[in-house]
Amino acid sequence: xxxxTQSPRHKITETGRQVTLACHQTWNHNNxxxxxxxxxxxLRLIHYSYGVQDTNKGEVxxxxxxxxSNTEDLPLTLESxxxxxxxxxxxxxxxxxxxxxxxxxxxxxxxx
Amino acid sequence: GDSVTQMEGPxxxxxxxxxTINCTxxxxxxxxxxxxxxxxxxxxQLLLKATKADDKGSNKGFEATYRKETTSFHLEKGSVQxxxxxxxxxxxxxxxxxxxxxxxxxxxxxxx
Numbered sequence: 001x002x003x004x005t006q007s008p009r010h011k012i013t014e015t016g017r018q019v020t021l022a023c024h025q026t027w028n029h030n031n032x033x034x035x036x037x038x039x040x041x042x043l044r045l046i047h048y049s050y051g052v053q054d055t056n057k058g059e060v061x062x063x064x065x066x067x068x069s070n071t072e073d074l075p076l077t078l079e080s081x082x083x084x085x086x087x088x089x090x091x092x093x094x095x096x097x098x099x100x101x102x103x104x105x106x107x108x109x110x111x112x
Numbered sequence: 113g114d115s116v117t118q119m120e121g122p123x124x125x126x127x128x129x130x131x132t133i134n135c136t137x138x139x140x141x142x143x144x145x146x147x148x149x150x151x152x153x154x155x156x157q158l159l160l161k162a163t164k165a166d167d168k169g170s171n172k173g174f175e176a177t178y179r180k181e182t183t184s185f186h187l188e189k190g191s192v193q194x195x196x197x198x199x200x201x202x203x204x205x206x207x208x209x210x211x212x213x214x215x216x217x218x219x220x221x222x223x224x
């Protein structure tokens with residue numbers, strides 16, 4: 001079955017370290033998204049991509065970067081982790097022209 | 113800009129009670145409206161959607177009607193079950209827009 005996976009599922013890191021969260025989908029979806037989920041804020045968009053080599057900033061992109069070298073993967077990098085980036089991170093994907101998004105299981109990141 | 117407001121939780125109900133979770137939106141144009149559900153430890157999944165005014169989305173006993181005159185998309189279920197305990201997110205995607213805007217989420221607890 002096609003799916004979307006995230007790894008790791010849980011990560012503890014220290015302030016200042018670089019961290020990369022992986023997202024992989026097997027639906028061949030053009031669109032991919034990264035969100036963070038925080039209590040009281042719901043989901044906030046970090047970065048998104050509409051295809052290979054395309055990346056765009058969302059509403060809370062500071063301190064994060066993404067790259068899209070193939071259709072299946074959109075890794076999210078925290079260049080220098082900060083305690084404010086402690087959160088649950090969700091990756092999602094959707095087909096070109098469709099509005100329904102399919103979400104991964106999430107990564108819980110703790111920055112100490 | 114576009115936004116979604118949904119009732120704060122948590123909402124606690126007994127099994128077989130009637131559920132309403134309120135959602136209102138602000139958007140230009142004619143957005144598509146969604147309800148997503150997040151079960152414990154999982155990512156979000158689409159529950160139902162409506163793409164134009166007066167449309168009713170329905171799934172798993174849940175319903176929501178797109179009311180343009182009141183800019184609302186309230187989620188209802190006639191008889192909740194313990195297995196409905198989850199966080200429910202109202203969301204919109206505007207025509208011509210590429211991003212989905214999520215509300216803050218409403219946590220539902222259903223007691224046996």
